[in-house]
Amino acid sequence: MAGEPDRPELTAAVSSAGGLGSAGVAYLQPESLREHIRIIRGLTDRPFAVNLFAPAPSDASPEKIARARELLGPLRSRFGVTDEAPILTMPDFEAQLAVVIEEKPAVLSFTFGNLTGQQVARLKNAGIVVVGTATTVPEAEALEASGVDAIVAQGAEAGAHRGTFLKSFSQSLIGLMALVPAMVDRVRVPVIAAGGIMDGRGIAAALMLGATGVQLGTAFLVSSESGADRSWKNEILALTSDRTQVSRVYSGRPARGIRNLMMETLETHIEELPGFPAMNSLTRAIRSAAAKSGDTGAQSLWAGQGAVLARAMPAGDLLRALADETGRRLDEGYRG
Numbered sequence: 001m002a003g004e005p006d007r008p009e010l011t012a013a014v015s016s017a018g019g020l021g022s023a024g025v026a027y028l029q030p031e032s033l034r035e036h037i038r039i040i041r042g043l044t045d046r047p048f049a050v051n052l053f054a055p056a057p058s059d060a061s062p063e064k065i066a067r068a069r070e071l072l073g074p075l076r077s078r079f080g081v082t083d084e085a086p087i088l089t090m091p092d093f094e095a096q097l098a099v100v101i102e103e104k105p106a107v108l109s110f111t112f113g114n115l116t117g118q119q120v121a122r123l124k125n126a127g128i129v130v131v132g133t134a135t136t137v138p139e140a141e142a143l144e145a146s147g148v149d150a151i152v153a154q155g156a157e158a159g160a161h162r163g164t165f166l167k168s169f170s171q172s173l174i175g176l177m178a179l180v181p182a183m184v185d186r187v188r189v190p191v192i193a194a195g196g197i198m199d200g201r202g203i204a205a206a207l208m209l210g211a212t213g214v215q216l217g218t219a220f221l222v223s224s225e226s227g228a229d230r231s232w233k234n235e236i237l238a239l240t241s242d243r244t245q246v247s248r249v250y251s252g253r254p255a256r257g258i259r260n261l262m263m264e265t266l267e268t269h270i271e272e273l274p275g276f277p278a279m280n281s282l283t284r285a286i287r288s289a290a291a292k293s294g295d296t297g298a299q300s301l302w303a304g305q306g307a308v309l310a311r312a313m314p315a316g317d318l319l320r321a322l323a324d325e326t327g328r329r330l331d332e333g334y335r336g
């Protein structure tokens, strides 16, 4: 969970409890990434994953950036943000990969695109298991053709950014119930189900659909070790029904989060806004000022459609509860 929620303590807690903790380090410069991996190693001797964003095309014309600055003006004033937001680019992906290959975490997972066959081969030759993310069957087939070891099937329910990279985002919002069996039938590598899974019921269901494993984000977002702001966690824990929406107002790339004032205001201008990561840079100072003042109206409140089922507890306890619940569900079988 790249950004604020990511903490070495969270990755380590999940791995130490028997899961595969995943470090969301896409925004880290290569040397910080190396240090981050070493910190996790100091906290757990169990395997963990490192997650990066595959390079993706970006639409950030000067006109769109200027228009976004204009539209964000009132929010900047409201939160007292005075400095001109610099347009940041993502860290150099090849340099990030080089660090990963040197540091050799057990797993490298990625989203937002595909790697070349050669990049995948370099990782695998270093003994690293490579996992890609797909939101459609053709994306899964493209990842398999690059040689990945496993594929995350990201359903439309999933919290935060969409991993879509072949067709339009709106054509790639497939519910997990339909996506997993379709993908399992078309690729030979293991499929890991992600999206809306919050407890043992969801895990058992995903396994029944043919998934080999599951990946949970939102469920761990509210855990004690997650760095998500308290106001963001509280907003999730207070949900009584789904209030999430996929929108690209916060970062320039479609992502699912709880609807709030900033999302509603900027959605009406969506065609005028630049893409990722330019928009992410433009909203960054506003988002952190809003978080500092506990105001949830202008934070990117990423959450999946299952958020209403979130339970606040230490990540290790949650992992053990999930394992117990899944075991019980599977033992009980179907009781119609």
Ligand SMILES: Cc1cc2nc3c(=O)[nH]c(=O)nc-3n(C[C@H](O)[C@H](O)[C@H](O)COP(=O)(O)O)c2cc1C
Pocket: 001, 002, 005, 024, 025, 026, 051, 052, 110, 111, 133, 154, 157, 158, 159, 160, 161, 194, 195, 196, 197, 215, 216, 217, 218, 219, 221, 302, 303, 304, 305, 306
């Ligand atoms: C706050 C947050 C940040 C996320 N960041 C990443 C990321 O950096 N890389 C990635 O591959 N997936 C990321 N995801 C998506 C998860 O990998 C996964 O697809 C999703 O959480 C599954 O749906 P769920 O949130 O309903 O469990 C993120 C999810 C959340 C909630």
